[in-house]
Amino acid sequence: MTENMKPSGIAWIGDIPESWDIKRVKYLASLKGRIGWQGLTSDEYLDEGPYLITGIDFKNGKVDWNSCVHVSKERWEEAREIQIENGDLLITKDGTVGKVAVISDLDDLASLNSGVLVIRTKPDFDRKFLYWVLLSEEFWTWFRLKNAGNSTIIHLYQNDFAEFTYTFPNYSEQTQIANFLDKQCEKINSVATDIEKQIELLQKYKESLITETVTKGLDKTVAMKDSCIEWIGDIPQHWEVKRIKHCCSNVGSGTTPESSNFDFYDGEINWIQSGDLYGINTIEQTEKSITDLALKTYSTLKVYRADYVVVAMYGASVGNVAIAKINACVNQACCVLEATPQSDVRYLYYWLSHCKEDLIQQSFGGGQPNISQQKIKNEPMLSLPFDEQTQIANYLDKKCSKIDSIIESKKEQLEKITQHKKSLIYEYVTGKKRVKGANFNGN
Incomplete structure (x- = not known):
């Protein structure tokens, strides 16, 4: 059975089946969230009592009850509209925006923190169908357009979300689509999980x-x-x-020229930041560059001559190691290690890769680890003949290159599976494809 298509009136959706409708979320569901909570602080969190659901508790479309904190029953009673029940649909509006979960296996009282919304659909609208809509590009394209030009801190505002418009068929077909996507995406997720485990095992083998x-x-x-x-x-x-x-001829660092002075940036000198070390083994280009004026102005800046090893001392890339194949200055979050004539820079790189976890474990303070130059300088290292260092480096270059190639291939497979899942969800929640045997008329 086929059905004629009609324009949806929404550019990123295009045509939809003739029997499908389009409405804003506010006409199909109630949206409830917490506006503050009478001064609740983390000091009031308990080891037992009603659950307090936060965005970090969302795992694979469900709430991980083991990760939830608890609050007193008195606190739970203060906000009746967000007292959570099994079957409720949740979405995060702060932090990692747009995470979605359907409540299941709830065996106690539960409420929400201020970063989560509960969505309760009206009787003629399938909540699980809306769950899949919110995971699709139908929602995410709208969200990106809504937030275009906004600050780097992104929020899903409740009033904006109420205006989100989506397409839907009759209730019966909504349920059929939701059930179909449950089964198909469970299969896809299983394959993706297997590939992720393979990648993890390969990375551990390499280490x-x-x-x-x-x-x-x-x-x-x-x-x-x-x-x-x-x-x-x-x-x-x-x-x-x-x-x-x-074991090094020099261990040094650098600095960050005054960011508001444009005369210090976009010059001819490569400038390495810790973020340049993320996910790579060698540095062959930098995100930013500085001018000769910056080099002359700051005595803590110097141009290091390739090849040398760079270690990220703090930030998101902390502990990451790479060999710089370019002449460059570095910022204060990077430590440069230059090999002696009796040292193979590649062996130095592999040794520091091996030391990463030890350096990080030594460097935890109040929050994020901060690896000081002093810790790096005093870290133990094995001294061995130059020809052995070179033999080891050549061996590891060959072996690790093969492992990296397999990992990259696995990541490409994972990306293809992820894109297939996105396409599948989008096509079915917008009616581009129909569930075989679906009841289009709802009878």
Whole structure:
């Protein structure tokens, strides 16, 4: 059975089936959220009592009750409209905006914090169908257009969300579509989870390969001795334990020129920030550059000559390591390590990759880890003949390149699966495709 199509009147949706309708959310559902909460603070959180649902508790379309904090029953009673029940549809409006969950397995009282909305559809509208709409590009295109030009802090405002317009068929077909997407997306998610596990195993294998090789070498017949460092273990008899500062010709950093002075930026000198180290092994370009005037103005800036190792000391990339293949200055969040003539810079890179977790564990303070230059300088390192360093580096380059290639292939598979899932959801919630055997007339 086929059905004629008609214009939806919404550019990013296009044509929809002739029997489908279009309305704003506010006509199909009630939206309830909390406006503050009489001065509730984290000091009032309890280990038991009614659940308090926050955005971080959303996991794969459900609420993870084990991660929820609790509040007193008196606090729960203060806001009746957001006393949550099984079947309720939730969406986050702050933090990571647009996370969606359907309440299930709720065995106690529950309420919301101020960053979450509860959506309760009217009797003729399937709540689970709306759940899939909110996961689709039908919603996200609207949201991006609504927030175009706004500040970097994005919110889903309740009044704006009330105006969100979506397309829908009769109740019976809504339910059929929701059930179909439940089953199909569960299959897709299962495949995606398997690939994610494969990527994780490959990354762990790579880490263990680096650890084994930089601490034991390639000759499995060589005599060993105790390094006297627990996390290093036994090492070849002729290797020595030194500190990183004694294995480098220089350990240094840099600074950030005054950001409001445009004469300091967009020059000819590469300038490495910690973010340039994210997800890469080598640095061949930088997001920003500085001028010769900046170099002359700040005595803490110097141009490091390739090749050298860079370690991110704090920020989102903390502990990340890369070999810089370009001449560049760095900011204060980066530590530069230059190899001596007796050191292979690649072995230095692999050693620091191996040390990453140890450096981070030493560096936790009040919040995010902050790896100081002093910690990096004093971190243990194994000193071994140059030809062995080169052999190890060549071996790891070859092995890690193969592993990285497989990981990249897995990530591409994951991206294709993700895009397929997005397309599937969009096509069915906008009527471009119909569920086989669906009751188009609702009879």
